[in-house]
Amino acid sequence: MAKITEVVDMEKQGGVAVIMINNPPVNALSVGVRKGMVDGMKAAGGDDSVKAVVIACGGRTFIAGADITEFGKAPQEPGLDVAFDLIENSAKPVIAAMHGTALGGGLETAMVCHYRVSTPSAKFGQPEVNLGLIPGAGGTQRLPRIVGVQKAIDLCAGGGQIGVEEALKEGLIDEMIEGDLVAGAVAFAKKVIAEGRPLRKIRDRNEKIEAAKGKAEIFAEARKAYGKSKRGFEAPQANIDAVEAAVNQSFEDGIKKERELFMKLMTGSQSAAQRHVFFAERECAKIPDVPADTPQLPVNKVGIIGAGTMGGGIAMNCANVGIPVKIMEVNQQLLDKGLGVCRRNYENTASRGRITMDDVEKRMSLIKGTLTLDDFADVDMVIEAVYENMDLKKEIFAKLDKICKPGAILGSNTSGLNINEIASATSRPESVIGLHFFSPANVMRLLEVVRGEKTAKNVIATSMAFGRRIQKIPALVGVCQGFVGNRMLRQRGRETQKMILEGALPQQIDKVIFDFGFAMGPFAMSDLSGLDIGWKRGESKGETLRDRLCEAGRLGQKTNAGYYDYQPGSRTPIPSPLVEKMIKDYAAEKNIPQRAITDDEILEKSLYPMINEGAQILEEGIAIRPSDIDVIWIYGYNWPIYRGGPMFYADLVGLKKIYDKMLEFQAREGDIWKPSALLEKLAKEGKGFKDFRR
Ligand SMILES: NC(=O)c1ccc[n+]([C@@H]2O[C@H](COP(=O)([O-])OP(=O)(O)OC[C@H]3O[C@@H](n4cnc5c(N)ncnc54)[C@H](O)[C@@H]3O)[C@@H](O)[C@H]2O)c1
Known part of the structure; x- marks a missing residue:
């Protein structure tokens, strides 16, 4: 095996040159890989004994994409286009041999080859859209020429993957290789030579795009569908534009259009935001004083206390990945009710074809109910999810201290109570930690891991790893009222409440927040969660607008009335003249002057106090990095990914502008x-949160 570059080797097997890429972990198309392909193709071209070339990869996958660490930096020669020209215009057939995931630039490399073979388990896709981009090396022009227009739109604008069966059917691959891939690819290459098969170039094939020529409606429909499912995102639309260009323009002009669209996205704020989130998510796992090699505790059995809204969802998270759970309730009826909700949720998922009925039974068999904490003597981790009441939580933790084995992690799902105080009810505060899930707990990806004053490092490391194991995105935060997410949310709540009393309507504020990219605004959100969280009928004295709405029986969606009206069985909010009157009456009674409030002011007053609170949180060391706060808002509160999170967004607006406002x-x-x-x-220093260093 001859070395071409640090990451590419070449070897001759009979008359076939095998260019072997070894650039762990995913064989990204870094400069060394590009240079290796260029030099390898040149060497193969100049060697008369070589009759065909196979491009393959070592390790766990074929090229899985571009090297995104090179994004935004000065381009390094040779460019991918140089390698692609040599491959596509080679006088000798070039065969891509794929395993693992041939994604993005990987699939684009395969599509400039004349033939493609793969292992039975390989997957193919153009996921650039997930980073706010389009394929930038011909993917949008070649893919529709092989798989047809609709499939190309789905792959490019949707960012999904297809397997070998579909790839064979669509003609994306020519042969599936069982057994040794490289040996199979070399045998395939020899067959191509022996049979004198042509040097097929995908760029010259038009039969699959012919029918869509001039049919603007195909693309209009796709734009509408993606406009709905990916509301606010620019990249899916640009992917559709590029595929349309493939259909209606020459290959050369289509490539020009693709480049233009790619550059526009690459230099725009949405892709920058999406790439920021990609890195922020990975960064979030790093804790400066808890190194990655901190020894972890085993978590093979989990105990959950409370089978209510949160407890049931948390139990499902564990069962989904095969962790057995015991869940405790105060009586059989509530226990049955909680387990019933888990079963119904699973059955709904099965009815949508996402899991089988067998999976439902398997997962339910991992969730066992109990009515006594004594059953928690052998669990490795407890997650308490009872009512938000300090006395109750302390009573439970004192009991756990007596019952649980030494070393068991004692976690609380409290939304904002002081973890140090909860820990003080035990003789082992080092084992106590906050594990703050978000509702619905079986759906939302965020897990705020709350580090108490005395929480041990191995308890933190284990909890973070546990979060990842149950497929959450854990973010480590410190103790304060509401932790990071809810503490910032409260700031927005305060201002939006103030604004409706000064003359804005709930629907005006909700529209501004919806148009910004959130799934819903704060008032629709309150109606969904219930206005009566933390409200007690006997104690309510009509002091706040919320009190008055609750006293009038307007508790939110569950009573078909809250800030909005709802038709029975519908979740669509309808502006309520009655609520408008209640707001006006309340404001008049409190002598609050009325004024017109602009949409700009609504946005500033909703977001700037959150950003300011985020800064305060950083100052206090409650969050490790600004990007952790972004992760919390994206995965816990549906902040639009294409706006990168509140701290990224603040940098985009400019901190000076926010400060002045x-x-x-x-x-x-x-x-x-x-x-x-x-x-x-x-x-004042003209800096952004990106410059923040502790
Ligand atoms: N609902 C949310 O959106 C949300 C989000 C994040 C965190 N939380 C937090 O999660 C916790 C639970 O909230 P929830 O919404 O699931 O409440 P819930 O009222 O739906 O469920 C609480 C359950 O705990 C049970 N329970 C009460 N005392 C118990 C005891 N001594 N032993 C065993 N079970 C007992 C109750 O019977 C009830 O079924 C709270 O601390 C809350 O702040 C809630």
Whole structure:
């Protein structure tokens, strides 16, 4: 095997040159790989004994995409186009031999080859859209020429993958190889030579795109569908534009259009945001004083206390990955009810074809009910999810301290109570940690892992790893009221409540937040969660607007009335004239002057206090990095990914602009708008949160 570059080797097997890429972990198309392909193709071209070339990869996958660490940096020669020209225009047949995942630039490499073979388990796709991009090396032009227009749109704009069966059917691969892939690919190459098969170039094939020529409606429909399912995202639309160009323009012009669209996205804010989130998610796993090799505790059995809204969902998360769970309730009826909800959720998933009925039974068999905490003597981790009440939680933790084995992790799903105080009810505060799931717990990806003053490092490391094992995105935070997410949310809540009393309507505010990219605005959200969380009928004295709505029986969607009206059985909010009147009456009673509030002011007053609180949270060391706060908002509160999270967004707006606006509001409305010291410092230095270092 001759070395061409650090990451590419070449070897001759009979008359076939095998260019072997070895660039772990995923054989990304880094400069070394590109140079290896260029030099390898040149060497093969100049060697008369070589009759065909196979391009294959070592390790766990064929080329899985571009090297995204090179994005945004000065381009390094040779470019991918140089390698692609040599492959596509080679006078000797080139065969791609694929295993693992041939994605993005990997699939584009395969599509400039004359033939493609793969292992039975290989997967293929163009996932660039997930980073706010389109394929930039001909993918949008070649793919429709092999798999047809609709499938190409689905793959490019949807970002999904297909397997070998479909790839064979569509003609994306020519042969499936059982057994040794490289040996099979070499045998295939010899067959191509022996039979004198032509040097097929996908770029010259038009039969699969012919029928869609001039049919603007195909693309209009796709734009509409993706406009709905990927509302606000630019990249799916650009992918559709590029495929349309493949159909209606020459290959050369289509490539030009693809490049134009690619560059526009690459230099725009959405892709920057999506790439930021990609890295932020990985960064979030790193904890400066808890190294990656910190020894972990075993988590083979989990105990959950409370089978309510959260407990049931948390139990499902464990069962989904095969962890046995015991779930405890105060009586059989509530236990049956909680287990019934888990079963119904699973059955719904099965009815949509996402799991089998067999899976439902298997998962349910892992969730066992109990009515006594004594059954938790052998569990490795407890997650308490009872009512949000400090006395109750302390009573439970004191009991757990007596019952659980030494070393068991004692977790609480509290939304905001002080973990240190809960830990103080035990003789082992080092084992106590917050495990804050988000509702619905079986769906939302975020897990805020709350580190108490005395929580041990191995308990933190184990909890973070447990979070990943149950397919969540864990973010480590410190103890404070509401932790990171809810603490920031409260700021938005305060201002949006104030604004409806000053003259904005719930529907105006919700529309601004919806148009920004959230799934719903704060008032629709309140109706969904229930206005009566933390409200007690006997104690309510009509002091707040919320009190009055609850007293009037307007508890949210569950009573078909909250800030909005709802038709029975429908979740569509309908603006309520009655609520408008209640708001106006309340404001008049409290002498709150009325004024017109612009959409710009609504957005600023919704987001800037959150950003300021985020800065305060960083200053206090409650969050490790600004990007962790972004991850929390994206995966816990559906902040639109294409806006990168609140701290990324703040940098985009400019901290100076936000700071100045806060000062303007402070002068008008008082010190609630006082900028945090960190925001002030960064703004005055002309810096962003991206420059924040501890
Ligand atoms: N609902 C949310 O959106 C949400 C989100 C994140 C965190 N949380 C937190 O999760 C916890 C639970 O909230 P929830 O919404 O699931 O409440 P819930 O009222 O739906 O469920 C609580 C369950 O705990 C049970 N319970 C009460 N005392 C118990 C005891 N001594 N032993 C065993 N079971 C007992 C109750 O019977 C009830 O079924 C709270 O701390 C809450 O703040 C809730």
